[in-house]
Amino acid sequence: MTAFHGTHTDSLSGLSVRAERGLGGRAMVELRPRMTGDYRTARQITHDYDVYILGEGIGTLLAAPVIVDGKARGVLYGGAWGHWGIGGVAATPAVQVADELARALARRDEMRRELADTSAPAAPDTLSAVQREELRESYAELRSIANVIDDAAIRARLAEVERRIAAISGIAEAARTEPIPQVRLSPREIDVLARAALGETNARIGELLGLREATVKAYLSSAMSKLDASTRHAAVAQARKWGLLP
Structure with missing residues (x-):
């Protein structure tokens, strides 16, 4: 049990319910x-x-x-x-x-299935769809953690881990087979787009990143414009194709 409203005690916190029980x-x-x-x-x-x-x-x-x-x-x-x-x-x-x-x-x-279908094709012997999704979730979580850390050295180390995750996904490597436009997304635009890639709503993204919902919409709109995409789904697919997201 992970979310509660109106409880009087913390008795239920952490309770794990088994099937049939x-x-x-x-x-x-x-x-x-x-x-x-x-x-x-x-x-x-x-x-x-x-x-x-x-x-x-x-x-x-x-x-x-x-x-x-x-x-x-x-x-x-x-x-x-x-x-x-x-x-x-x-x-x-x-x-x-x-x-x-x-x-x-x-x-x-x-x-998520549509995004997977529109992403760059996976090379032979690469990650499974489940493993790729786990990497993407880890990537988004790392970026969220980095945003609340003040230590520049630790932030740099986390950024290096993020780059490794993108490389492991195989998409960045596939993107090198064709010219990549010079598109630069701001760190916040990447944060928001990485969360949108997981299917999260603007309200949920704002909650996770400490942003107002209107601010989330603004970052998404800016990223979509830079990526020449008409929807968030298309923006995510384009960012993955160009190696900007894992």
Whole structure:
């Protein structure tokens, strides 16, 4: 469990729920919402996590799975301090939110596939698609870390690691087979574009980089103009083609 709202204690922080265990684990396996108005006495679930749930004082609990391509990608929980009669009608808003999140994740997955298709072709014996995506996520995270470090020497070392990641991806090498326009993106433009390449929204990028959403839009617009791209997807593809992003 990684995100909380309205909790009274930190009892649930760091809890890892296994498939089939507890209310959420059952929801993941059955691919449908599960709920109970009296968690303590519920007989249809295991009680592996009582110390956490009851430690928060939760009596009523709802678990709505986030289903993408027929698989559970996560679970949204809703709880109340007390016992309430909860049924399908009461659970509908939570299920709708889970469905909206599932659609957003599906769109992000599709965008990543499209970006992969438009990137420079991989050379034989290069990284797998999963490995390449992990490198790109690591690259974006390194840039985020570098932005909060004041030590110039450490920042320079991180920049060197970033260059190595770009080289390992094989895209920078492939880009050398054709002339590369003299395009220079600012560090912030690269930061924002690297996050956009991961399918993150402007609001999320701003949250991660400590920027206002309007500022994120401005950096993206500037990068798109420099790369002669009409969309962020095209800008990412062009940046990868020219070796500006891994």
